[in-house]
Amino acid sequence: PPPGALQLLGGVPDPRLVPVAALARAYRRALSRREHLGYGDARGHPRLRAALARMLGEARGLAVRPEGVLVTRGAQMALAVAARGLLRPGDAVAVEDLGYRPAWEALRLAGLRLVPLKLDARGLDVEALAARAGPERIRAVYLTPHHQYPTLVTLSPARRLSLLDLARRARLVVLEDDYDNEFHYEGRPVQPLASADAAGVVVYVGSLSKVLAPALRIGFLAGPEDAIARLTAHRHYLDRQGDLAVEAAVAELLEEGEAQRHVWRTRRIYAARREALADALRAELAGALTFEQPPGGMAYWCRVAPGLDAEAWADRALAVGVAVQAGRLFAFDGGSPPNLRLGFGRLDERELREAVRRLAGALGRASVAGGAAARPLRTAARPRRTGRTRSSR
């Protein structure tokens, strides 16, 4: 987005909330330990692996030892490493459609063949996966079962069970991306699939990008220890190791409970922003957008009213200083589902109201705008391709 644009972008946390003082103190302490300036363990700093294993046990029901944790530079590297270490070029991997393009590209770069599967209000269509796994020789499935990206639906309990059962029977690797587990506002977060994985088929991908900050590049893999050992070799020869001083500093924040307190504080802030965005959307855009309030995540998955072009609206919005994501960004086949994803993480409540005012302004202006660059925003005569978008909410 251009400088000054308000970022109504899904899933981006607010850098103004990062506990920089605590992080700086911990980083200074870590740097003063000169061993953090040398080569270290390719699996990640032992203190960080221990702290993550404890966090996974206490907060997410995963019985994992530090030997079952591999620290990576973000979930992004975790996926790239898992794709190379657990699968072979040419293998087929099922993915959610709509879904997370950076993950698809990481899988593609490892030579994997992607098989898109539809979603509905209960998450990934596990029956379709079961039907296609054998004939299409699918070896793995990548999914975001907790807060599905981008629609935020949660995989239903029945589908969780059938997915684990299918993976056990068909020996599918389940790549579970649980990128924002902490940001759940109603009831307790749903436990990861990995917490119920008795057969050792799930490889869990986590990230501290939402908990602390994306630029720290701290993500991790957790899973069966033999798989983690194999993946460590890939991580080693790809990037040797992570930033030991950053890893030690983050370990200290986890050990002292500072990171957990930060999550509690920011969860309250994000919950208030979630309400503020919903209120502003209802007040300003009731006729143009509909949405449901998901129990977690940092965004709303909105459906634009029939006759409105989500992409053209997003383009016009950017021109008046608010960045939003149109549904096409998340569609596997390049289709244009009639959706906008609107995130509330990055903006405070006043900024959210202003962003929605601009979004509404873009709608108003667009309906009378012209000129070569202007694509018609109202497309009343164009029927929606409902077949393609049935899966999205």
Ligand SMILES: Cc1ncc(COP(=O)(O)O)c(C=O)c1O
């Ligand atoms: C679906 C999904 N996976 C993973 C991540 C986190 O990526 P990383 O840890 O590489 O910053 C994000 C961040 O937005 C995401 O949306």
